[in-house]
Amino acid sequence: MTALTSAAPQAGRWRRARPRRVAALAWAVGRPHRTTLICLGLWLLASAAGMLVAGIQLHRLFAAEIQHGCLGRSAWSGVCRPLQSTFGLGWPQGYANLIMLYLQAVPVIIGVFAGAPLLAREYTAGTVRFAWTQGIGRTRWAVATLGLLASAVAVVACLLGLLLQWSLLPVAAQTSRFADRWEPGVFGSTPLTAAAAAVLAFAIGVLAGTLIRRVVPAMAVTAAVTITVANLTYNRLHYWLLGQGLRQARDLAFGANGNVGIPSAGPIGIHETVGRSVPGPAGAWLDQGWYTGPDGHRLSNGAVTALLNKHAGTGSAWLTRLHDSFWVSYQPASRYWLFQFILAGGTLLTALLLAVATIALIRHRRA
Amino acid sequence: MNVIEAARLGRRYWTTWALRDCTLAIPAGRVAALAGPNGAGKTTLMQMAVGLIPPTEGRVTVLGGRPAGSREALERVAFVAQDVPLYQHLPVEDMMRLARVLNAGRWDQSRAARRLAAMDIPLRRKVGKLSGGQQAQVALTIALARRPELLVLDEPLAPLDPLARHEFLAAVMETAAEDGTSVLFSSHVITELERVADYLVVLARGRVQVAGDVEDLVRSHQLLTGPADGVAAVGDRFDVVHAQQGLAQAQLLVRQRTASAQPPAQAPDGWQANQVTLEEIVLAYLREPEASALPGPEPAVIS
Numbered sequence: 001m002t003a004l005t006s007a008a009p010q011a012g013r014w015r016r017a018r019p020r021r022v023a024a025l026a027w028a029v030g031r032p033h034r035t036t037l038i039c040l041g042l043w044l045l046a047s048a049a050g051m052l053v054a055g056i057q058l059h060r061l062f063a064a065e066i067q068h069g070c071l072g073r074s075a076w077s078g079v080c081r082p083l084q085s086t087f088g089l090g091w092p093q094g095y096a097n098l099i100m101l102y103l104q105a106v107p108v109i110i111g112v113f114a115g116a117p118l119l120a121r122e123y124t125a126g127t128v129r130f131a132w133t134q135g136i137g138r139t140r141w142a143v144a145t146l147g148l149l150a151s152a153v154a155v156v157a158c159l160l161g162l163l164l165q166w167s168l169l170p171v172a173a174q175t176s177r178f179a180d181r182w183e184p185g186v187f188g189s190t191p192l193t194a195a196a197a198a199v200l201a202f203a204i205g206v207l208a209g210t211l212i213r214r215v216v217p218a219m220a221v222t223a224a225v226t227i228t229v230a231n232l233t234y235n236r237l238h239y240w241l242l243g244q245g246l247r248q249a250r251d252l253a254f255g256a257n258g259n260v261g262i263p264s265a266g267p268i269g270i271h272e273t274v275g276r277s278v279p280g281p282a283g284a285w286l287d288q289g290w291y292t293g294p295d296g297h298r299l300s301n302g303a304v305t306a307l308l309n310k311h312a313g314t315g316s317a318w319l320t321r322l323h324d325s326f327w328v329s330y331q332p333a334s335r336y337w338l339f340q341f342i343l344a345g346g347t348l349l350t351a352l353l354l355a356v357a358t359i360a361l362i363r364h365r366r367a
Numbered sequence: 368m369n370v371i372e373a374a375r376l377g378r379r380y381w382t383t384w385a386l387r388d389c390t391l392a393i394p395a396g397r398v399a400a401l402a403g404p405n406g407a408g409k410t411t412l413m414q415m416a417v418g419l420i421p422p423t424e425g426r427v428t429v430l431g432g433r434p435a436g437s438r439e440a441l442e443r444v445a446f447v448a449q450d451v452p453l454y455q456h457l458p459v460e461d462m463m464r465l466a467r468v469l470n471a472g473r474w475d476q477s478r479a480a481r482r483l484a485a486m487d488i489p490l491r492r493k494v495g496k497l498s499g500g501q502q503a504q505v506a507l508t509i510a511l512a513r514r515p516e517l518l519v520l521d522e523p524l525a526p527l528d529p530l531a532r533h534e535f536l537a538a539v540m541e542t543a544a545e546d547g548t549s550v551l552f553s554s555h556v557i558t559e560l561e562r563v564a565d566y567l568v569v570l571a572r573g574r575v576q577v578a579g580d581v582e583d584l585v586r587s588h589q590l591l592t593g594p595a596d597g598v599a600a601v602g603d604r605f606d607v608v609h610a611q612q613g614l615a616q617a618q619l620l621v622r623q624r625t626a627s628a629q630p631p632a633q634a635p636d637g638w639q640a641n642q643v644t645l646e647e648i649v650l651a652y653l654r655e656p657e658a659s660a661l662p663g664p665e666p667a668v669i670s
Contacts, residue, residue: 021471024468024471027464027468028464028465028468028469031461031464031465032454032456032457032465035456125452125454125455126448126452127452127453128419128452129414129419129446129452130448130452130453130454130506131469132418132419132436133417133419133441133444133445133446133448134441134466134469134470134513135438135441135443135469135470135471135472135473135513136438136468136469136470136471137437137438137441137442138418138436138441139438140438141469366419366420366421367414367420
């Protein structure tokens with residue numbers, strides 16, 4: 001039998017896969033992991049309940065603020081005072097802090113509890129020797145199992161990301177940089193990026209389980225790796241990615257509210273909502289800001305400090321008087337989704353490569 | 368067609384060879400027994416034949432040249448592993464449904480249902496709560512419902528009591544007869560092998576020591592009893608597999624040297640020849656790991 005004639009009917013069988021057969025296969029590969037799937041569901045419900053309760057409260061407070069016209073009013077007075085103080089000083093800040101940290105932990109939890117034990121348990125129980133000798137073949141079995149569980153994990157993380165975004169809307173709308181959509185905690189926890197991160201952590205866990213073949217050590221390694229990945233994404237990858245292909249603009253509106261500061265080397269601030277005292281084009285991610293002198297050359301921080309000490313003053317009037325300019329490099333608001341897709345796509349691609357490595361191990365290694 | 372062909376097959380774990388230089392061809396339509404002491408490489412050979420272990424060297428194919436473990440092989444080869452690794456936390460009915468989906472093409476549902484009913488296995492009980500014998504029966508039921516062309520059973524009788532062994536083997540034999548399924552099973556229990564096997568492979572120290580048709584093996588071996596000083600004369604006419612010598616008398620298990628077409632050699636005067644059982648043959652070879660008898664069909668040449 002030539003390779004050609006044996007491959008053709010197989011390909012045909014893939015194509016002929018009907019919904020009912022796919023459902024039956026999903027049941028068959030999911031059944032041994034039913035407890036994992038149920039726990040994932042319960043975990044989602046519990047997390048969702050907490051976020052719903054907090055979110056409804058926040059949206060109610062926000063609605064009251066809008067009703068009384070408290071937004072954008074800097075002086076706290078009358079009926080606005082308790083509302084604004086709640087947002088500014090009360091539990092919403094704590095909630096936002098906690099929930100963003102929690103969303104960072106979601107991929108780690110998924111990798112450790114859903115990913116690592118998945119195949120490690122099959123190895124320790126010896127059930128690989130059953131599963132891998134059935135007519136379906138190892139590769140199809142692995143693709144179906146990983147595909148089903150990865151989809152479940154993606155749905156859970158996606159819903160959690162959606163709830164996070166919704167519940168933080170009122171907070172994001174009125175605190176200067178906190179909970180902004182470009183901020184790494186939020187940027188990495190949108191439904192899109194949260195799902196991708198969860199799938200990557202799951203793939204890391206599955207690969208660790210396949211390599212180590214014992215549940216607890218695989219979980220430990222997965223925890224270490226996924227925490228490192230989350231950390232690097234939050235602290236490095238995010239800033240590196242958003243630093244690519246920056247636009248530059250002379251910021252004429254800078255200092256309109258009178259707070260000239262010395263720009264730092266790193267990201268100087270985030271600018272989400274129009275009407276805030278942060279420079280830059282509306283809704284953009286600001287990477288850097290710097291001053292140039294009358295000749296167009298960039299001023300060093302020391303030179304700016306010297307100028308500030310010598311010529312008192314603030315704002316654009318100050319800049320105009322010295323014939324200086326303030327420049328920013330930024331990602332325009334319109335690129336937000338582009339970068340969302342790049343981050344999520346890159347994450348998913350990495351997960352896919354790990355899954356391919358796992359399947360190659362399953363195909364070619366001793367059971 | 369050969370159901371299993373191995374060419375210079377070997378598997379090494381770290382520095383130890385579990386199986387080495389194994390060249391073997393088991394013809395189709397046989398119930399082949401795989402015997403050998405612990406650590407002889409029986410499980411390694413079987414797991415390589417079903418694709419669970421990749422060979423370190425050499426090659427193994429099943430059912431006329433399909434690579435072991437490939438999908439076209441797995442569709443037609445059923446394997447029951449040594450300690451019956453089923454999903455312990457699933458009820459029997461879910462285990463069966465799972466197996467049915469994973470073997471969608473050839474699954475025989477009525478056979479599965481009939482067997483489970485005949486065995487009185489409670490469908491709603493979890494597999495892990497069944498007795499060892501019942502678990503083995505569930506595993507065999509799954510294997511038989513797949514309507515395999517080759518059924519590979521690794522120590523299937525170990526967890527069973529004598530009655531269950533009898534029933535288990537009867538079910539295997541019935542299927543082999545009904546469907547023309549080829550069977551390869553390993554066992555320590557040599558008397559069990561003798562009852563059902565018509566082809567025998569003996570492994571020792573990771574090498575094939577005996578491979579051949581049971582009838583041919585029994586016909587070509589005999590037990591000679593005679594004077595101790597006549598051993599050399601016997602050695603001239605036969606291959607001596609195993610010798611037991613006392614002061615006056617010797618007992619030799621010998622093999623015909625000639626091909627079956629030529630007239631068989633006769634025992635020298637003063638020697639008494641007796642028929643031997645398969646068990647005696649196997650034991651004799653196991654006692655003499657250096658002796659070998661490989662009259663089985665040559666495998667097709669695989670480079």
